[in-house]
Amino acid sequence: MVIRLYNSLSRSLEELRPLRPGKVTMYHCGPTVYSSPHIGNFRSFLFADVLRRFLEDQGLVVTQVMNVTDVGHLTLDDIEGGEDKLEAASKQTGKTAWEIARQYEAEFHDCQRQLHVRLPHHMPRATDFIHQMGEIIDDLLQKGVAYERNGNVYFEVAKFPAYGQLSGKVLDELEAGARVAVNEEKKDPRDFALWKVDSKHQMQWDAPWAGGARGFPGWHIECSAMATHYLGDQIDIHTGGEDNIFPHHECEIAQTEAHTGRRFVSIWMHARHLLVDGTKMSKSLGNFFTxxxxxxxxxxxxxxxxxxxxxxxxxxxxxxxxxxxxxxxxxxxxxxxxxxxxxxxxxxxxxxxxxxxxxxxxxxxxxxxxxxxxxxxxxxxxxxxxxxxxxxxxxxxxxxxxxxxxxxxxxxxxxGCFGSEPKADTTADAPPELLALLAQRTAAKKAKDWAAADALRDRIAAAGWRIVDAPGGARLEKA
RNA sequence: GGUCCCGUAGCCAAGUGGUUAGGCAACGGAUUGCAAAUCCGUCUACCCCAGUUCGAUUCUGGGCGGGACCUCCA
Known part of the structure; x- marks a missing residue:
């Protein structure tokens, strides 16, 4: 059976043709662990899970990698010297950024379990890949497609002509975008950070390349590092929420392909955001569900x-x-x-x-x-x-x-949304007192005391079980 | 402002240039002591206006309405 998937990059359905026959490599942009996972997050992750399950159903051997972003993505404020998500949560709670990250990572795993997600084969943390990110940054500096300013390192978008292909963003318009804060350090407003320096930041590392300043990785480099580490320079499928298309995945393509010199991803897939009660889910509207x-x-x-x-x-x-x-x-x-x-x-x-x-x-x-x-x-x-x-x-x-x-x-x-095969008869699993009530009801029915029989049925129902009358006798099912 | 998606019966939601998608709910019937579950049946729709066509919900154009992205976001 030919499997056709919609590729965001080509904006069309494409036949899945794995790089290695019979095997599929997938990378999924995972959670940023600074708050409780919400249903929108899981719409996206469940999509990835169903994709993996179907490919396996079709006899393909799938390798799945999903990152855990525990460094935190910078907020808009950060451009003007604010803090990132983890840092913000840290300030509010008095916990360290590391504690926050571990707490919500655990909660994420718990949600995966509860939603019957088949666990990805690898779920690496960004903080465990600082070294690999450094290698890529160093290489991009060597190649001249990245530059350093006051310790900060930026990717030079002008050196990567394909930039904008995924998102369809016209470069000229981006430059004039009203929400882009002016950063005098950048050669071009579109350039994005690979490495940032901020002495107030809790999570910091010595730059993992010669001559670099102590700091922390930028917005997108972690995915390039982890994807290529586990899956190689080229992968079959990369997924994420639609919001990831720009800038995250656009930047990921640029830095990864500039680094490896090869096409990074065959098929980009993006899950549409869900609506709640017909409109965008947001905390201010009160329709936000974790x-x-x-x-x-x-x-x-x-x-x-x-x-x-x-x-x-x-x-x-x-x-x-x-x-x-x-x-x-x-x-x-x-x-x-x-x-x-x-x-x-x-x-x-x-x-x-x-x-x-x-x-x-x-x-x-x-x-x-x-x-x-x-x-x-x-x-x-x-x-x-x-x-x-x-x-x-x-x-x-x-x-x-x-x-x-x-x-x-x-x-x-x-x-994965129906549950395991039902038992033939769950009567024996019911609490003894309910079994006693069931026996009484059977007796009442035999005596044609319908009022008593119905009252007993109501009591059983109130306990969360329902009676199934069948030719061979009545049995109990969990309601 | 730029880019893009959508508008299907009470609700959710597939799909198609001409033959009942499906789920949930409701109603009628069968079954049942009465129910539950199940079966049968009913409710049978494609935002509006033009155009293309023998024929459009499906294609084209316009309009109206809803939503998304444009450096927080899955």
Whole structure:
């Protein structure tokens, strides 16, 4: 199956042709660990996760690298002598920048776990790569595409003609941009920092090249260092949020390609920002959600994952609490269909004669086709639910149940938002007191004391379980 | 101001130059003691105006509306 992905650089769908057949290298711009991860962050990271899962589903061997930015990116204020994100958080909390970084890095990993993210193979910290950044900076200085002013080192954009290709920024207009603070040190306003000197900065290192001043790395160099370190000079796919296109990825291309002399990335992929209640998520509008916020409201990681993954990554998904409720219902529908198959397979329910062959084939083919076309998850989900309906309406044989469960396992393997295969019967997992109530209800039903039976059912429901009445008897499911 | 994306039934959201996407919700029926789950059915839409075409939701142009980026941001 040909996999086509949208390349931001060419602004078109391109067939994925790995540099080394059968293997795909991916680099993802990861979190800046100065605050709690929010749902927008994870829209982007879950997109990367689904991409990786689908490529593996297609038999490709994937190597994933995601950086942890613990140096902090400079804020706008920094241009005028302010501080970076980590430094700012440090001042507010009284903790050191290092403590802040480690705290939020741990929280990020926790979110990854809760959202069922398959962990990237490498998650390097920027602060562990100061030396490698220095080597690149030194090389760029040697090559004459970077220059030093008062210890600060800048990349000279004029020396890299392709600058602006990714973002489509017209250079002349950039120069006149109103939000660009004047920096007399730069030869050109577009030049960007590779190394900065600021004696007040908490995180500082001796310059890792001869003759350099003590300071800290600039905005973009970490990704070049870590990507090339783990994956080589050329990588297949590089992802990030759409905001990364400019300036971050534009600068990354410039400095990396100037350094290696080779094309850095084959396919650039960018996730569209999500909207919350139809508008941009922001703290001032009060529609800002961290991952923890959502989980605290009683939604599961799977439900949040479903809500963030169900729309194709290049569409501006509209996140709502109602959407989470919909996710809950949708997941339940899938899991109920799976459980039905499990019960047939395990001999708890009578098998039928339907073989499901056509449905299995159709579901797999439609799912693959949808995902192959730039990860069209919405369309892939339609294939999933079409299959749910096929399973539910028929009377699957034992062989069909087995085959159907393989299909569902595959869907779960790629999307990861349904959960593991349901147990055939969860009654035994319920607390003993609920089992006692269930027994009482069964007795009440036998005595045709409907009022008592219904009252008992209500009590069980209040405890978070629901009764499933079936021909073989009633059982309990976690609601 | 520059660049770009989008506007699909109650809500979310695919897709197509002419054949019911899907999910959630709602309603009717089957099933059930009543429910839950499930099945069947109903609600069947493409912002507006021109143009191209035998035919446009789908292509072109204009308008209106929403959103994004333009050195904090996934």
């Amino acid at each position: 991952v923890a916020d959502v989980l605290r409201q009683g939604y599961s990681g799977l439900e949040l994952r479903y809500a963030l993954v169900r729309v194709q990554y290049r569409q501006s998904l509209n996140f709502t609490l109602k959407g989470l409720d919909e996710a809950r219902s949708a997941i339940a529908r899938v899991q109920q269909a799976r459980q039905r198959l499990v019960r047939v397979r395990d001999g708890l329910d009578l098998p039928g004669v339907d073989d499901l062959d056509a449905a299995v084939q159709q579901a797999n083919a439609a799912f693959t086709a949808a995902m192959s076309e730039d990860l069209n998850v919405s369309e892939a989900l339609a294939a999933v639910f079409e299959f749910v309906n096929q399973c539910n309406r028929g009377a699957p044989s034992i062989a069909a149940a087995k085959a159907g469960l393989v299909v569902f396992a595959r869907f779960e393997d790629v999307l």
